[in-house]
Amino acid sequence: MTMEPKSFQLFPESASNFAPTVDGLYTYMVVVSAFFSLLVAFLIIFFAIKYRARPGQGVPKPVDEHSIGGMILEIAWSVIPLGLSLVMFAWGASIMFSESRPPKDAINIYVTGKRWMWKIQHMEGAREINELHVPVGRNVRLTMTSEDVIHDFFVPAFRTKADVLPGRYTTEWFRPTQVGTYHIFCAEYCGTKHSGMIGWVHVLSAEDYDKWLAQGSGEGSMAEGGESLFNQLGCANCHVKGGHGRAPNLYGAFGTKVDLSDGTSVRFDESYTRESILYPQAKIVAGYDKIMPTFKGLISDEGMLKLIEYIKSLGDPNGVVPGRNLPSEPSDIQKTGPMAAPMSETKAPATVSKTSAATGKQQ
Amino acid sequence: MASQVVPHEEVVTLKHHFANDEQQLDASTIGMWVFLVTEIMFFGGLFLAYFAYRQAYPAAFASASNKTNLWLGAANTTVLICSSLTMAMAVHSASLGKRTLLVLFLILTLILGGVFLGVKAYEYHDKWVHHEVPGAHFDCEGCDDAGHAPLFFSLYFGMTGLHATHMLVGFVILSIIIVQASRGKFTAKWYTPVEMFGLYWHFVDIVWIFLFPLLYLIDRSHTGLK
Amino acid sequence: MITAPAPVKETKNYLNAQTGLKSWLLTGDHKRIAVMYLIVVTAFFALGGVFASLIRLELATPAGDLMESNQYNKVFTMHGVLMVFFFLIPSIPATLGNFLIPLMIGAKDLAFPKINLLSWYIYMLGGVFTLYVLLTGGVDTGWTFYTPFSTSYSNGYVVAAGLGIFINGFSAILTGLNFIVTIHRMRAPGLTWFRLPLFVWAHYATSAIMILGTPVVAVTLFLLVLERGLHIGFFDPAYGGDPVLFQHLFWFYSHPAVYIMILPSMGVISEVISTFSSKKPFGYTFIAFSSVAIAVFGFLVWGHHLFVAGQSIYAGLVFSILSYVVAIPSAIKVFNWAATMYKGRVRLETPMLYALGFIGLFTVGGLTGIFLSSLGMDVHLTDTYFVVAHFHYVMVGGALLGYLAGLHFWWPKIFGRMYSQVWSKVSAALVFVGFNLTFFPQFLLGYMGMPRRYHVYPPEFQVFNVLSSAGASVLALGLILPAIYLTWSLKHGAIASANPWGATGLEWQTSSPPISENFEVTPVVTTEAYDYSTVPQEVVHVG
Structure with a gap:
């Protein structure tokens, strides 16, 4: 969405396959919510003025709820919001389904949370702390665990996050769509320096990523x-x-x-x-x-x-x-x-077609 | 014993804010049942944890539960059921206004409750001696999946400990009620504390009826009785 | 009608029936216990408010320049603990509920006056534990006490804080128990279930949640304390324990607890809107049953706090759809309140201003809850400032405004005095404006990705944080004002009549303040609730 200067913006940068659809759902929800909030506000203010008490006025006659369709109104204002919110439910659920199923061709990267840093291991052997280098246009799957308390790996620009738990493995995947540098936040409170447990995702072009990987760590894969x-x-x-x-x-x-x-x-x-x-x-x-x-x-x-x-x-x-x-x-x-x-996978160029990568066809 | 009913006491037992005896008794009864519902939820959290972990670590639970003493558990179950019977008899005696019988049955209940707690204390001691208390000294000899066995014992101590705490509280209240009963505080028309305590005592009994199979019995089939 | 500067002739009432501290500390009178709760609840609210101010001061700049991270974490934890467990949960039930339920149903007292007093002492004991924690160095776990941080890593006084909340829980359980029995068995002759004021219905539903939910959090905190002290392995992965099990148990109570906070408030709003529109609430039975529906469904949605905690997606689907379902009864209430004003006689007195503010803010709070119920949306928003803004719209915009509406509405009944109409309206306006200024920017911050509980934050979030902090100072002013003019009114306010607002409940048919026994004679109810044709016209104050 908007990517103007950082001083004032309403949306974070949009840098993954999930960002456009999450922003779309958000916009839909904002519109629906704004409509109902304004409707309620309008009704209250309108009634407060129209039916304001006047000196000498008697007790108003009780409204016969049936005469203005009491039951129909009750049903209407239950069912219409329900219908609108079911759309939100289905839309949100479909996003979650795709978030919870990493494509098989995804690059595996391992993340270990430790108070208060992110330790990242690439399968090729490169290791980094509080930095994550990924190639643009490739599916990336993070397998995450924690050495101590619960953390949460959150990249707002990718619109995704997942808790990082001690003693088990959770996964999170995304396909970066925009070269750039984006925040990593720890989103689950983890103690004193919780707000210092932050880092950067560097989304690199395919060539830059290969160069970066080639620097290696000397430790082997x-x-x-x-x-x-x-x-x-x-x-x-x-x-x-x-x-x-x-x-x-x-x-x-x-x-x-x-x-x-x-x-x-x-x-x-x-x-x-x-x-x-x-x-x-x-x-x-x-x-x-x-x-x-x-x-x-x-x-x-x-x-x-x-x-x-x-x-x-x-x-x-x-x-x-x-x-x-x-x-x-x-x-x-x-x-x-x-x-x-699977050479088709390993050779996948940075410009890999979005549809084939997103569907995870090898399931 | 009915002759010992002192008329003026009936007047005192109706609190000022109730309209009549019936309303007062209803309030107490509903209150007690509501309280027991909260108790069920209280134990419910532990039962949930038990089922979750049993599902996750069946091997550890199967072998660790064989470490409990089946015979002592069974004996305690019997003791507790008997105490429920004596408690029911006590309530019945109270409703007939038979003071001596009431006191007798209450004392029997107290003794049985004491036996239960004594046996429980012995079992705890036994667990301590055999290093089956979770913590630094934990060493479950012959447990499968010993790494997860402490969870079973944590639950064992948590659940039976909470139950025993309820028994202890009951023990104290029962002692007070016995003193009151022997002084003739209760009559055939008003014995609400005895009745309410009876509900509590039966509840504590029923909790044990669930605990016994879950902690002692359920996995015996693997190794047979011992 | 407000009588002019009164020839102070003290009539006999519950306040002056007995004197001396002992007559208060050993009282069985539900009205006196309510006033005692009012005092301590207000004190805890003020303390929680001080911590809130510290948070907003610190966050006015991106750097952590006011306090250390460790201090900041303790500050927001104490803010949460005090506000949730010591203010929001007891606020309306223990003060207004305690005072009004016997009056509204025409009873002389709650069913168990001694238990009522006991629950106040238990609350105080829990409070003492918590204050001890505060004075000895605080606790830094967040009010949610997530394991294994709280059990193995926190450097605060987790055991004492946990025990404080554990003890405090029993106070709520006993209050709920008392209410349920009272509502079942102490109603005046002729007062059938469907003649009960909606305030009573709301408290009935609230009490059900209190007695069903609170024991679960009590046992959970008890296990937490054991784990912290003895390392029994329950929630510790090192022993195969499951830290997420704690979250399940915690939210099984703490989500319904949200409804403990908001349902009584909804009950207040139903009374206030009806009174100041001189109309029976539109859809009385729908509102009554929606309270019960909220209580029931409220127990089935705890899992929506765990969408990103490694819970299976199918569990997530169920919790998501149920969260939408629980929103329906709330929506019903909002529309019914608006419809109640239709063709009414609307008077914008202070309680009504608060109530209308409630409707607006609660609507926003509820609708943003819908955002968080949506799985894909929640993944981005959870644990950000969007959540913080959402629950403050519900907790402050909803629960607190409802409490203030109720306090202003029944103040003349409780203390027999009127307060300044001008200042109270100024305060209502300040609270509304200040609140929105404080919390609306936080929605935007949340979508931008600012995580909650951050002591230091990247500079691009500063604009909204400054707005928020500025709003907080307006809100603080709006909240300090009532403390002043309400206290002032105790001595100098005009004497209130028995029914200054032209309301219909039984509580308005006895004197202000009521006598110790509530009614001279037990009332007999012969009409439906909210029958405004029976209210004498001259008492209706048109302002």
Whole structure:
């Protein structure tokens, strides 16, 4: 919407795929609300003047509510607002649905909230604090967790936010549409320096983003970091490929449904991975014994994210290999995983068509 | 015992702002039921937490609940049901104006309540000795998913503790009522405190009837009785 | 009619029936207890107002130049705790409700006078805990006490503050219990349910919420205190506990608590609009049932506070649609109030000015609530100043204005004196203008993205913050005025007649102030409520 000088504006900058539709819904709601507020104000003022008391006037006759259609009025002023608000409900719900379903081709970026900073890890290895670099026109999915209290990752220019909770993973996605620099706010009160837990999203052009990524961090990718942790902690001794060891197979397992020993099943996702590492006996895979020790206290939240990224990189049965945002970056893990490289995704240029990216066609 | 009804007391029992005895009794009864509704909501928060966590960590709850002492729990259930019976008998005696019987049944109720609390205290002590109290010393030997087991014990202590607190409060009120009853404060026409206390006591009993299966019984099938 | 500078002839009434501090502190008279509540509730409101002023002063500039972040966090927490738990929740029920319900239903007192007094003492005890927190260094969790911040990280006195609110909760429970029993069983002969004033209906619904909701927040805060003290793991992810469970339990009470604050206010407005239009409220039964409907649906919408807290989207859908449903009974009330004025005899006395202000502000508050019920919209707006503005429109524009309307309406009944008509109208105008100036800019700030509870903010938000702070000073002035002229009226105000406004309720048929037993003889009701043809014409004050 308006992007004039920063001193006086009514809308924040509009810089994501969600911004136009949220602004549209907002405008609709403002119009409806203004109409009803003014209607009520007009009625009150009009009645107050028209029916003002005059000296010597007797008690007004009670109005026969039926004569002016009392019941019809009651129904009318219940049903009309209900109809108008159902539009708001449906519109809002449709926005929420698209916000809650990140497209499969989205770039994965990991965010860890910690009082009072945002720690960001890119899968390629780059790490930043209170800054987030993303390419314009590409879908970006944030997987977020907190080391301490509840935070909330809010980018007003993108019109989206999500709570960041300790002990579990939440996601948030967006497709930046405008190159520029935008506020990140922590929107869930988190203590003394809550208002200092802010940062910037830098939306870069495709070339600038590639350049920025190429600077790297020298640490290697997250999956590589995860792999060395995996070996270091001895996970590989039991979790062998093919699953004939004492522990379930992790290759191609991420994203699948896992049958448990108590007859239920669970989706192999980030939260399940985390729980199984910290509380290995909470959910036992059918056919295996309760022999895994807990790794509680041995892995940092960021280390956990690396492990998850590594396990993800072991492939998933849909043929999508997350963790490969850059086609050019070779890695030894790539050779071991059941690869079906989705080149169409990894090569996606910055000008990727909006419709195909937004619909998340690979679902 | 009915002969001990002292006429002038009936006059005193009607408070100035009520029109008649019936209105006064109705007010007390409705008030007591409304109070019990708030009590249900009070426990309701804990029951909700119990169900939420049981759903989330079935393994931990199954094995941790086997750590409770089934026999002591069952004995306490029996004791409490008996105390409800004696309380009902007390109310009945009051309605007949039989003072001695009333006092007798109230004392029996008090004793049974005391037994319950004693057994409960023993169970708590037992949990303490076996490091089954959540906190720094927690060590649940043989629990599955020991990382989540403290949640069960937190709920165990929270729910039974809140229940025991209600028992304690009841214990104190009952003692006062016994003194009043032995002094002949209640008559066949006016024994509202006894009746209201009866409602309270039955409520506390019923809460236990829910707690016992949830905390002691529900997961026994995994390991059998022990 | 207002009698001229009175030949002060003190008639016997509840105020002078007995004298001495003890006769107040040990009283069972609902009217005296109401006055005691009025005094302490006003004190807590003033204290909460001081904190509000500090907040607005600090936010006049983007930098944190008035206080440290830690202090600022304690200030807004104390503002919230004091205003919500010690002012808004007890304000109308404990003062006006306490005073008026027995009078309105023709009873001599509430059903349980001693419990009524006990609830005042419990309130005071809760208040003492909270003041202790205040004096020893405060608490910085926000009034919502979200875990795990409150249990493991906060550097304030969470345990004492939690206990203060926990204790205070029982005061509300006992008041609600008393009201329900009283309304059920103490009505005068002939006073059927559908002859009850709408004020009584509103309090009945409020009481139901108090007794059903308050125990849940009590047990939740109790668990919070245990968690903070003993680390039992309930809400701590480190033990597999779920911090979001706290939010569910907290909002299960605290959303209905919003209706504890607003429903009594709606009851006041129904009385005031009807009286100053000399008309029976349009759609009496709709208004009565809408109070009950709000109470029922109010318990089903708590999840709309958790749209971005990792709740499943399907749960979000249900809570969203239910939030729209709960808006309907509120809309019904607004239209009915407006329709009540139709073909009436409208007199713009001070209570009526406040009531009309209420309708306007509550309409805006309700409509902006609709924004927040919409899932996609809420994602952007939640935890921003839009929310702050929204709930202040409901809490201040709604609950507080309703309280002021009621206080001005029944002041002659409570104390037997009239207050300055001029100053009270000036104050009503100042409150209305000051309020809008304070909070309307916050809607715009919220959409711009300024998060709530920010001590320091980016400079582009300054314009609206300055406007807001300027408005706050007008609002403060508008709120200080009543404290002065109402206090002044106690001694110097004209003596009020039994029915100075030409109203219809039973409370206007006894003397002002009423006698200790309320009525010389128990009234017998033979007509519908709001029958203005029975009001003697000469008492109707045309101003």
